[in-house]
């Protein structure tokens with residue numbers, strides 16, 4: 001598995017001197033398993049990747065969307081393979097209760113918000129709505145989607161290939177006290193506790209014995225907001241420990257975090273981690 005971080009910021013892209021080294025684009029991870037191209041999330045980091053996929057004539061593209069908050073889909077209208085009549089883009093995401101994935105993408109990419117409607121693109125685009133804990137196969141790659149604790153409908157992905165496991169858990173408040181997803185709140189206390197345990201077990205299943213866990217660590221402890229749906233590095237360390245993860249990537253960085261602050265966070269949490277740990281940087285490449 002060949003992995004490249006294309007965008008590592010949370011919430012919105014930043015183009016400012018404070019974050020040039022870690023990068024300002026929002027969530028996007030490029031994953032190659034042999035000739036199969038997987039992309040996790042379509043934040044603004046997907047734009048340059050699209051141009052490269054055109055250049056190498058990659059026609060089959062599998063896009064795994066965690067959820068449809070802007071920082072995870074906003075790059076899609078600028079993804080050049082949309083305009084390649086030979087391209088076939090399959091877009092996967094956890095199903096919403098009330099709207100099809102295709103309709104959510106259509107709402108983002110239409111006038112007056114964007115000049116070219118998603119219905120007028122040259123590429124073939126298929127939308128696949130997933131259920132919680134659903135597994136599926138793309139060639140020799142085995143993928144499972146698990147629901148996570150975050151507003152709306154949010155899924156993480158466990159990607160298995162060639163005996164290696166990549167886990168992606170962003171966005172998520174993994175151990176938070178509040179149930180944040182649509183349809184999860186306002187139950188009896190016992191029911192809420194069952195749901196809370198289910199979501200935490202889902203995160204552990206997702207990350208189980210992963211060679212690499214890419215984890216939302218947006219907040220520092222003093223910044224934590226229990227209703228926003230994001231975790232702290234402490235939560236990532238706890239999940240990595242409970243799920244026996246080999247390597248943890250801090251991800252979905254707070255947009256105003258400076259390069260120096262990111263360096264300090266990485267150094268601090270490396271000392272506390274039982275596994276290998278690094279702060280993800282835009283452009284970083286690694287192999288599993």
Ligand SMILES: [Zn+2]
Pocket residue numbers: 010011069071072171252
């Ligand atoms: Zn996000």
Ligand SMILES: [Zn+2]
Pocket residue numbers: 067069150171
């Ligand atoms: Zn989000």
